[in-house]
Amino acid sequence: xxxxxxxxxxxxxxxxxxxxxxxxxxxxxxxxxxxxxxxxxxxxxxxxxxxxxxxxxxxxxxxxxxxxxxxxxxxxxxxxxxxxxxxxxxxxxxxxxxxxxxxxxxxxxxxxxxxxxxxxxxxxxxxxxxxxxxxxxxxxxxxxxxxxxxxxxxxxxxxxxxxxxxxxxxxxxxxxxxxxxxxxxxxxxxxxxxxxxxxxxxxxxxxxxxxxxxxxxxxxxxxxxxxxxxxxxxxxxxxxxxxxxxxxxxxxxxxxxxxxxxxxxxxxxxxxxxxxxxxxxxxxxxxxxxx
Ligand SMILES: *[C@@H]1O[C@H](CO)[C@@H](O)[C@H](O)[C@H]1NC(C)=O
Numbered sequence: 260x261x262x263x264x265x266x267x268x269x270x271x272x273x274x275x276x277x278x279x280x281x282x283x284x285x286x287x288x289x290x291x292x293x294x295x296x297x298x299x300x301x302x303x304x305x306x307x308x309x310x311x312x313x314x315x316x317x318x319x320x321x322x323x324x325x326x327x328x329x330x331x332x333x334x335x336x337x338x339x340x341x342x343x344x345x346x347x348x349x350x351x352x353x354x355x356x357x358x359x360x361x362x363x364x365x366x367x368x369x370x371x372x373x374x375x376x377x378x379x380x381x382x383x384x385x386x387x388x389x390x391x392x393x394x395x396x397x398x399x400x401x402x403x404x405x406x407x408x409x410x411x412x413x414x415x416x417x418x419x420x421x422x423x424x425x426x427x428x429x430x431x432x433x434x435x436x437x438x439x440x441x442x443x444x445x446x447x448x449x450x451x452x453x454x455x456x457x458x459x460x461x462x463x464x465x466x467x468x469x470x471x472x473x474x475x476x477x478x479x480x481x482x483x484x485x486x487x488x489x490x491x492x493x494x495x496x497x498x499x500x501x502x503x504x505x506x507x508x509x510x511x512x513x514x515x516x517x518x519x520x521x522x523x524x525x526x527x528x529x530x531x532x533x534x535x536x537x538x539x540x541x542x543x544x545x546x547x548x549x550x
Contacts, residue, residue: 369394408432421437444461470490473495
């Protein structure tokens with residue numbers, strides 16, 4: 260009987276947590292009228308709010324612990340944790356969470372099983388260091404077209420599985436530190452200026468294939484670039500200079516950078532004809548002004 264009540268309680272909690280505040284209030288009222296719904300799990304409504312806001316997750320779990328939860332119910336709760344909020348608001352499919360175009364103003368709480376997270380066309384303004392904390396399986400984050408202007412520097416750095424990060428169409432001025440096994444970085448259409456990219460930001464990314472930084476205000480090519488890189492898109496920036504060692508090694512004429520076959524520098528105030536020796540190791544000459 261107790262088990263049944265507890266499960267019923269969790270189910271109600273799941274629905275309640277996923278709904279806007281008024282439903283929480285309604286559930287509370289219902290609860291006073293109906294003793295069969297045993298929501299008295301030591302979780303008060305403020306905890307539910309906090310949980311929904313993704314701020315105080317441990318607090319909720321602590322409450323359950325105080326109530327004397329067995330490991331079985333703890334496991335049940337972690338399943339419930341997933342259905343709470345995020346998967347009712349967004350679409351969850353195996354490890355993928357799709358939250359496109361939902362007017363979100365913050366990253367919703369994500370399950371530790373999340374591998375792909377999409378929140379395109381929302382109103383997220385800031386990425387905090389706890390938004391993606393402990394998501395050890397997260398491989399792809401796509402935050403295209405939000406209003407992101409600030410990203411905490413350690414917001415993504417601790418994600419060991421992260422490979423693809425898409426931050427297109429935001430107002431980002433400073434690219435945060437990124438973990439080493441990135442394959443794709445797209446920060447096009449932002450406000451990255453001369454100090455927007457950290458020194459040697461891409462140097463230790465041995466798997467990086469695609470680096471897209473078009474339509475910013477970048478005034479230099481972010482060297483050194485890893486040998487793995489295939490595509491470098493820097494069109495519509497403010498790059499004026501190229502050096503002979505930007506892509507190649509002037510001291511080793513046998514050095515060939517086979518992978519880098521797609522360099523875009525059009526839309527920059529640079530004259531590629533000035534540095535003819537800079538492309539000798541490349542399979543193809545960069546696209547850009549040659550006069
Ligand atoms: C571009 O560089 C070439 C080679 O140095 C030079 O002949 C040409 O005049 C330059 N064009 C412009 C617009 O500066």
